[in-house]
Amino acid sequence: MATATVLKFMQKTAEDTALRQQLEALLGVGDGNISSEAELDSAESEALKGERAPVVTEFAAKNGYEFSVSDLVSVVDAFQKHQAGELSDADFATLIGVTTTDSTVSENVAGATKPLNRLTRYLSKTYLGINLPN
DSSP, rough: OOHHHHHHHHHHHHHHHHHHHHHHHHHHHOOOOOSSSOOOOOHHHHHHHTTTTHHHHHHHHHHHHOOOHHHHHHHHHHHHHTTTTSSOOOHHHHHHOOOEEEEEEEOOOOOOOOOHHHHHEEEEIIIOOOOOOO
């Protein structure tokens, strides 16, 4: 579930101006909005995968988002590969923890809670362009 935590943190950068500004200052590049593949520019990606990764994971933990440097790097790497066309939508969905079935995202995740369902709908729409019903 660490990937989901990374994605929640990334999503929060679009919603929380103060968090975004603090992240921008930590990274030293970009605008701090790393909420989606489209928002994550190459300079931010490199900073998140490089020497700034430990600082970002500590910052995220202080804000209630616990994940490892390797979790962060894996998600950012998946974003870059998908953006470059090196990963199909299905492979990308698998890497970020969203399942696809016949071009729709399955909402029947065993033991899923309402927040996880909301996250799945958000990720499906944002990253895969699939609009799920509530």
